[in-house]
Amino acid sequence: MTVESTAARKPRRSAGSKAGTTGTERTTRTTARKSAEPELVQLLTPEGKRVKNAKNAEYAKYVAGVTPEELRGLYRDMVLTRRFDAEATALQRQGELGLWASLLGQEAAQIGSGRALRDDDYVFPTYREHGVAWCRGVDPANLLGMFRGVNNGGWDPNGNNFHLYTIVIGSQTLHATGYAMGVAKDGADSAVIAYFGDGASSQGDVAESFTFSAVYNAPVVFFCQNNQWAISEPTEKQTRVPLYQRAQGYGFPGVRVDGNDVLACLAVTRWALDRARDGEGPTLVEAYTYRMGAHTTSDDPTKYRADEEREAWEAKDPILRLRRHLEASNHTDEGFFAELEAESEALGRRVREAVRAMPDPDRFAIFENVYADGHALVDEERAQFAAYQASFATESESGFVAGSGGN
Numbered sequence: 397m398t399v400e401s402t403a404a405r406k407p408r409r410s411a412g413s414k415a416g417t418t419g420t421e422r423t424t425r426t427t428a429r430k431s432a433e434p435e436l437v438q439l440l441t442p443e444g445k446r447v448k449n450a451k452n453a454e455y456a457k458y459v460a461g462v463t464p465e466e467l468r469g470l471y472r473d474m475v476l477t478r479r480f481d482a483e484a485t486a487l488q489r490q491g492e493l494g495l496w497a498s499l500l501g502q503e504a505a506q507i508g509s510g511r512a513l514r515d516d517d518y519v520f521p522t523y524r525e526h527g528v529a530w531c532r533g534v535d536p537a538n539l540l541g542m543f544r545g546v547n548n549g550g551w552d553p554n555g556n557n558f559h560l561y562t563i564v565i566g567s568q569t570l571h572a573t574g575y576a577m578g579v580a581k582d583g584a585d586s587a588v589i590a591y592f593g594d595g596a597s598s599q600g601d602v603a604e605s606f607t608f609s610a611v612y613n614a615p616v617v618f619f620c621q622n623n624q625w626a627i628s629e630p631t632e633k634q635t636r637v638p639l640y641q642r643a644q645g646y647g648f649p650g651v652r653v654d655g656n657d658v659l660a661c662l663a664v665t666r667w668a669l670d671r672a673r674d675g676e677g678p679t680l681v682e683a684y685t686y687r688m689g690a691h692t693t694s695d696d697p698t699k700y701r702a703d704e705e706r707e708a709w710e711a712k713d714p715i716l717r718l719r720r721h722l723e724a725s726n727h728t729d730e731g732f733f734a735e736l737e738a739e740s741e742a743l744g745r746r747v748r749e750a751v752r753a754m755p756d757p758d759r760f761a762i763f764e765n766v767y768a769d770g771h772a773l774v775d776e777e778r779a780q781f782a783a784y785q786a787s788f789a790t791e792s793e794s795g796f797v798a799g800s801g802g803n
């Protein structure tokens with residue numbers, strides 16, 4: 397394009413802006429939109445009060461029978477998950493893990509949805525679903541092994557019906573859809589749930605899985621944790637409409653739930669799973685939440701978002717709101733919290749010791765299981781790596797000790 401033709405073009409208006417708006421006005425409008433309270437299903441306010449209204453009634457009935465013991469269980473799950481997550485962040489900072497993707501702030505979305513599942517349901521997670529992994533009974537130490545780089549996944553997916561973590565954004569929604577189509581063909585009444593993020597919603601894979609699951613009426617729940625950010629991209633750069641509304645265009649229901657309200661997440665996910673089991677096909681659940689920490693330990697969010705935003709979300713903390721509810725309902729005493737504190741510390745210690753004791757894998761193991769029958773390119777890469785390793789052996793003769801392969 398020439399300079400002349402660029403100059404001749406009429407200036408483009410950005411989406412949603414009016415002719416004549418200045419850049420400053422646009423920024424203000426965007427901020428206003430972000431801070432407006434969205435319409436969502438909420439059963440517990442940030443102050444821990446039960447919300448009872450006609451709008452929520454359809455979902456509230458799914459937790460009508462929840463007992464004090466179950467509420468304490470949800471609280472325990474969230475506290476232990478947060479403790480384990482903090483330990484993992486610390487271990488990365490100590491050089492014991494290569495990377496960690498914290499779930500801080502998303503405990504309610506994950507524990508609420510995770511506890512809605514039956515054992516025979518199947519989960520397809522991203523890389524941040526440590527709370528769901530906890531609900532499925534995956535040993536937290538195994539999760540850390542993957543982030544330490546000493547295993548190629550860490551667990552047998554069929555052992556807990558919890559698929560391996562998936563880093564390729566959005567691809568697991570297709571895996572989940574295919575799996576759900578298989579479940580339907582088998583005539584089973586189990587359901588499938590696919591976790592993904594607000595950023596992933598822009599991926600073609602997610603659009604394709606919506607199309608396929610709808611036309612094949614697959615028993616799958618799409619559980620989108622809208623944590624407001626895809627690394628440094630805010631959600632408003634991913635979509636013009638609230639994400640849950642996208643489902644309508646594919647012909648299935650979408651609902652936005654308060655992702656910091658564990659009770660609402662439990663209720664809405666139970667509802668969506670029931671639809672899947674009853675042959676009503678897919679549902680999109682958008683859990684409206686917030687990533688309190690960095691994207692991963694390699695990220696510095698102070699570079700792209702304001703402290704005030706995080707502070708506003710701190711007031712909606714998922715653990716604090718359930719604690720307030722438990723205390724106000726006299727469902728707990730000091731002993732409960734003290735015991736949980738001790739259990740949290742024991743969990744932190746256990747995973748710390750387990751990680752430090754993990755043996756380094758055989759250096760050549762990474763070349764195994766790439767192809768069932770081997771491949772010339774893999775053979776070539778293995779030979780190159782062997783030569784590289786041998787170069788260290790020579791140096792060790794002059795006093796240099798080859799790296800152990802650990803972090």
Ligand SMILES: Cc1ncc(C[n+]2csc(CCOP(=O)(O)OP(=O)(O)O)c2C)c(N)n1
Pocket residue numbers: 524563564565592593594595596597623625626627687691
């Ligand atoms: C196909 C693909 N593209 C890009 C990336 C790099 N990437 C890793 S995480 C991420 C952002 C994902 O954001 P979101 O879906 O909102 O999930 P969140 O990390 O917030 O949980 C991107 C772009 C990737 N892993 N895979």
Ligand SMILES: [Mg+2]
Pocket residue numbers: 593594595621622623624625626627
């Ligand atoms: Mg996100």
